[in-house]
Amino acid sequence: MSEEFVITGIGVVSPAGIGKEAFWDSLINCKAGIKDIRCFDTKNKKSRLGGEIRDFDLDAVLPDKRFRRAANVSKYCLASAKFAIDDAGLDSTKWDGTKVGLVVGVTHSAINYSREFHAALVKEGPLSASPMIFSDSVLNAPAGNTSIAFNVKGATHTIVGGVPAGLHAISYAIKIMKMSNLDMCLVGGAEELDSLVFDTYSRFGLLSPGDRFQIYPQGEQGEGMKPFAIDRNGFVIGEGACVLMLEKKKAAIERKATIYAAISSIHTAMSLTTENCSGICNDIPDAAGIYLSTGANGTANDSTEAKILKKEIAKNGKPYIGNIKPIVGECFAASGIMQAASAAIVLCKGVIPPSTIRHNLIPEIQWVRFNRFEEKVKIKTAIVSSIGLEGEGSFLTLKRQT
Amino acid sequence: MKHRVVVTGMGIITALGVGKKENISGILEGQNAIKKIASFDVSGYRGKTGGEISGFNFSKKLKQLKPSRLDRATKLLLTSIDEAVAEAGLLNRLPSNTPVILGTTLGGMLSGEAYHRNIVSGKKAKPSLLLDYLAHYQAIHIAEEYGLDSAAFTISNACASGTNAIGLAYNEIRAGNAEIALAGGYDTMCEFTFAGFNSLQAVTQTLCRPFDKNRDGLVLGEGVGIIVLEEMSCAVSRNANIIAEIIGYGESSDAFHITRPEPSGDGAGLAISRALTCAGVGASDIDYINAHGTGTPYNDAMEAKAIQKIFGNASQNIPVSSIKSMIGHLLGGAGAVEAVITVMAMNKGVLPPNINYQTPDPDCPLNIVDKSEQPASIKRAVSNSFGFGGANAAIIFQGAA
CATH class of the missing domain: 3.40.47.10 (Thiolase/Chalcone synthase)
Incomplete structure (x- = not known):
C-alpha cells in the first residue's frame, strides 16, 4: 500500500471520554468507562456492567435540529465525525464534497429504533408504525446522517460486520479512495448499547457474568473484561463511535496537516489462522519498535490472536502491547477504529499507555512487553488486530510519519 | 494497466421464479408478478401487494451449514449462488480465495422479527433464530459453505447495495486484488420493512408504474441476484463461457x-x-x-x-x-x-x-x-x-x- 494514505484527524465518543483528549487521558490513566448499566434494567440478568456513555449531548457538538431525533448510534457517529474534521483542521462547509468519501462500519446499528419500531408494530398494529423511527432505524442511517451533516458527496458506504467491521471499513475506505480518486475519506465505526443485544450475547454465554451480590474490582474474579487471561469469561458490552480522517499523504503534507500515522497494510481473512496470516508483519525487523493494539475481548478467539501475533512477531523481539477493551468495553464495529485511533496517537505522541493486560495470562501472549506505567518511546510501527466471533478478522499496520 | 472484468455466471430468484430461464422469459413478456401479500396480514396497511417468491423449496444438500439454523435469505442466496457458480463451470471448484461481496438492507430480518415478536409477546424465543439474523452473517455462512477463506464483505447502502457490491467486486478484480469474485444482493419480504415503507407513504395502493405521470409509489419485492465476476484472461484461459463484460x-x-x-x-x-x-x-x-x-x-x-x-x-x-x-x-x-x-x-x-x-x-x-x-x-x-x-x-x- 506504500503509505499512500494517512490519518490526519481523530474523533471519539466513548464510554471513557468524549473527544480525543478525554479518551487518551482515560487510556493513560487506565480510567475505565465501565459502569452499572442505567439505560435498561439489568435486574435478573447475569451481567450488569457495560461501557455506557452518559452526559453526551450532540447539540453541544453539532447544533443541528435535523439530527435531534436520530438514534444514539447516529449521534455518536455525527459527533465523532465533527471531532475528526475539526482535529484535521478542515472545514466541511468549504470542501468540494464530491472529492470526500465516508465509510461507516456497523454491527447492530440503530437496534434501539429497530426494536422500538417493531415492538409498536407487534403490540399496536400497522397504524403505530412511525416513519421517523423507521427511516432512522436502517443500517445505513449513521452514514446517511453523517454524509448529510458534512456534505459528503464522493461516496457514502456502510459496511456491516462483527467485531472487525471497523478495520474492514478502513480497508474499504482505501479501496473507494483509489477507485473514485477521492482526496479524503472519513472512516468510522459506531455502536449503541441495547437491551436486546445485551440479552442475546448473554444467552449465548459471551458476556462476562457477574455475581449479583458481590461487587468485585475489575481485573479480579467476577464480572469484567480480561483479554488474554486464563480465567477470561467473556466481554463487557460497550458503545460509542470513532471516526478517522484519511487523506492522501501528498495532500496532507502540502497543507501542513498533523499526520498521526500512515496506513501501511491491511490483511483480512474469513477465518484467521497462523497459516493464512503468514507474512503480515514481514517488513518489521525490530519488534521493540512495535506497538500492538490488540482486539482480544475475553472470548475463545483471544488465543488465536495471540498465536498469530507470536508466530509473526516474536522472532523479532518484544513489542509493547495494549488493549483498550477493559477501558471502553467491546464496542463491536467501533472497536477496531478506536483501537486504530489509540495506536495512531501512540505513534504520533511517542507515548505508550500502561498495558491493561497483566494478570494470569495465557502462555501464547506471555512473550510481549507489559509496561505497568506510561512510557515515552518513539514507536515506528503499530499493528491493530481484530478477530470476530466467527474467527473472521483483520490486521492493520500503521507507520509513524514524524 | 487495469484488468478487464467479465461475467461468467449468474443466478437469480424473484417473484417470477427461481432461475434465469423463468425470470428472463417472464420479464421480456412483461409478466406482472405482483400479488396480494400472503406471508403476513396486510389488512391494516395502505398498500397490500408485493412481489413475493411463492413455492420456493430449499433442496440444496449442505456440507457445512444446518438448514434449520438458516434464514430464508441465506437459503435463497445458496440457491442462486449454486446457479451462478454452475454456469461459470466452477461448481465444487470455486477457488478458496474468492471474495464474497454482498449487498443487503435487512440481512436475516425474518428471523430477527420472529425472535423479537416472541419476546414482545412474552413468549419463549428460540436463540437459534439469532444465528443468521445479523446482516453480515449471510455472507459469513456463504463463505463457510463454499469453503472461502478470503474476505466476506457486506455492504448496506440501502437500495444501492446490490450495485455497490458488484461495483466493489469489479474494482477488486480490475485492481488485480482478485481473479474471481462472487457478488450480488438480496432481501426478503418482511413486515418490518413493509410497515416502514407504508408509514413513509411510499407504497402504491394501485400499481407500480415507474415514470408514468400518475405514478403513486413503489411496491416491495424480494429476491436475490448473484454474479460471478472474473478477470478476463483467467476466464479465457479456462475456456469459461463469457456472458458479458463489466466496463465501468x-x-x-x-x-x-x-x-x-x-x-x-x-x-x-x-x-x-x-x-x-x-x-x-x-x-x-x-x-x-x-x-x-x-x-x-x-x-x-x-x-x-x-x-x-x-x-x-x-x-x-x-x-x-x-x-x-x-x-x-x-x-x-x-x-x-x-x-x-x-x-x-x-x-x-x-x-x-x-x-x-x-x-x-x-x-x-x-x-x-x-x-x-x-x-x-x-x-x-x-x-x-x-x-x-x-x-x-x-x-x-x-x-x-
Missing part, C-alpha cells in the same frame, strides 16, 4: 436527506458520469438504461433529470425501463437482480418492458419501453441504483461479442 462503475452520495433523493439529480448524475468515465465511453455509446425507477414521484423525477443531464439530447432516444413494475423493489437485491436481467436482455437483444406505463410525464421526458418483446441491438447498457441516505451507483455492461 461509478458512485456518489447526495448529502441531502435520509429518505428523499436530491431533486436536481446532480448526485445520481455524478454516479452515472463516473461510470461512463471509468468505462471510457460517451453518452452516445449507451443503448439501454435499466433505471432505478421505483415508481415514487420523487425518485423517478430525479432520475429523469439525472439521465437528461448526463445523456443530453440522446436521453430522448435511449430506451429506458424499470423492471420494478413487474417484480417490485427488491431493496438490497434490486441492483443485483437488475444487473442479471440487463445482461440477459442485452444478450437476447430484447428490451425489458416498463409495464403499467400509460401516461407520459412531462417531468420524465424519456424513451420509456412501454411494450414487451421489443427487439433492439444493445451493445452497452447502464444499470442505475439509488438508495435512502443518498447512495447512488451506476454500472455499465457490454455484450461479450
Whole structure:
C-alpha cells in the first residue's frame, strides 16, 4: 500500500471520554468507562456492567435540529465525525464534497429504533408504525446522517460486520479512495448499547457474568473484561463511535496537516489462522519498535490472536502491547477504529499507555512487553488486530510519519 | 494497466421464479408478478401487494451449514449462488480465495422479527433464530459453505447495495486484488420493512408504474441476484463461457436527506458520469438504461433529470425501463437482480418492458419501453441504483461479442 494514505484527524465518543483528549487521558490513566448499566434494567440478568456513555449531548457538538431525533448510534457517529474534521483542521462547509468519501462500519446499528419500531408494530398494529423511527432505524442511517451533516458527496458506504467491521471499513475506505480518486475519506465505526443485544450475547454465554451480590474490582474474579487471561469469561458490552480522517499523504503534507500515522497494510481473512496470516508483519525487523493494539475481548478467539501475533512477531523481539477493551468495553464495529485511533496517537505522541493486560495470562501472549506505567518511546510501527466471533478478522499496520 | 472484468455466471430468484430461464422469459413478456401479500396480514396497511417468491423449496444438500439454523435469505442466496457458480463451470471448484461481496438492507430480518415478536409477546424465543439474523452473517455462512477463506464483505447502502457490491467486486478484480469474485444482493419480504415503507407513504395502493405521470409509489419485492465476476484472461484461459463484460462503475452520495433523493439529480448524475468515465465511453455509446425507477414521484423525477443531464439530447432516444413494475423493489437485491436481467436482455437483444406505463410525464421526458418483446441491438447498457441516505451507483455492461 506504500503509505499512500494517512490519518490526519481523530474523533471519539466513548464510554471513557468524549473527544480525543478525554479518551487518551482515560487510556493513560487506565480510567475505565465501565459502569452499572442505567439505560435498561439489568435486574435478573447475569451481567450488569457495560461501557455506557452518559452526559453526551450532540447539540453541544453539532447544533443541528435535523439530527435531534436520530438514534444514539447516529449521534455518536455525527459527533465523532465533527471531532475528526475539526482535529484535521478542515472545514466541511468549504470542501468540494464530491472529492470526500465516508465509510461507516456497523454491527447492530440503530437496534434501539429497530426494536422500538417493531415492538409498536407487534403490540399496536400497522397504524403505530412511525416513519421517523423507521427511516432512522436502517443500517445505513449513521452514514446517511453523517454524509448529510458534512456534505459528503464522493461516496457514502456502510459496511456491516462483527467485531472487525471497523478495520474492514478502513480497508474499504482505501479501496473507494483509489477507485473514485477521492482526496479524503472519513472512516468510522459506531455502536449503541441495547437491551436486546445485551440479552442475546448473554444467552449465548459471551458476556462476562457477574455475581449479583458481590461487587468485585475489575481485573479480579467476577464480572469484567480480561483479554488474554486464563480465567477470561467473556466481554463487557460497550458503545460509542470513532471516526478517522484519511487523506492522501501528498495532500496532507502540502497543507501542513498533523499526520498521526500512515496506513501501511491491511490483511483480512474469513477465518484467521497462523497459516493464512503468514507474512503480515514481514517488513518489521525490530519488534521493540512495535506497538500492538490488540482486539482480544475475553472470548475463545483471544488465543488465536495471540498465536498469530507470536508466530509473526516474536522472532523479532518484544513489542509493547495494549488493549483498550477493559477501558471502553467491546464496542463491536467501533472497536477496531478506536483501537486504530489509540495506536495512531501512540505513534504520533511517542507515548505508550500502561498495558491493561497483566494478570494470569495465557502462555501464547506471555512473550510481549507489559509496561505497568506510561512510557515515552518513539514507536515506528503499530499493528491493530481484530478477530470476530466467527474467527473472521483483520490486521492493520500503521507507520509513524514524524 | 487495469484488468478487464467479465461475467461468467449468474443466478437469480424473484417473484417470477427461481432461475434465469423463468425470470428472463417472464420479464421480456412483461409478466406482472405482483400479488396480494400472503406471508403476513396486510389488512391494516395502505398498500397490500408485493412481489413475493411463492413455492420456493430449499433442496440444496449442505456440507457445512444446518438448514434449520438458516434464514430464508441465506437459503435463497445458496440457491442462486449454486446457479451462478454452475454456469461459470466452477461448481465444487470455486477457488478458496474468492471474495464474497454482498449487498443487503435487512440481512436475516425474518428471523430477527420472529425472535423479537416472541419476546414482545412474552413468549419463549428460540436463540437459534439469532444465528443468521445479523446482516453480515449471510455472507459469513456463504463463505463457510463454499469453503472461502478470503474476505466476506457486506455492504448496506440501502437500495444501492446490490450495485455497490458488484461495483466493489469489479474494482477488486480490475485492481488485480482478485481473479474471481462472487457478488450480488438480496432481501426478503418482511413486515418490518413493509410497515416502514407504508408509514413513509411510499407504497402504491394501485400499481407500480415507474415514470408514468400518475405514478403513486413503489411496491416491495424480494429476491436475490448473484454474479460471478472474473478477470478476463483467467476466464479465457479456462475456456469459461463469457456472458458479458463489466466496463465501468461509478458512485456518489447526495448529502441531502435520509429518505428523499436530491431533486436536481446532480448526485445520481455524478454516479452515472463516473461510470461512463471509468468505462471510457460517451453518452452516445449507451443503448439501454435499466433505471432505478421505483415508481415514487420523487425518485423517478430525479432520475429523469439525472439521465437528461448526463445523456443530453440522446436521453430522448435511449430506451429506458424499470423492471420494478413487474417484480417490485427488491431493496438490497434490486441492483443485483437488475444487473442479471440487463445482461440477459442485452444478450437476447430484447428490451425489458416498463409495464403499467400509460401516461407520459412531462417531468420524465424519456424513451420509456412501454411494450414487451421489443427487439433492439444493445451493445452497452447502464444499470442505475439509488438508495435512502443518498447512495447512488451506476454500472455499465457490454455484450461479450
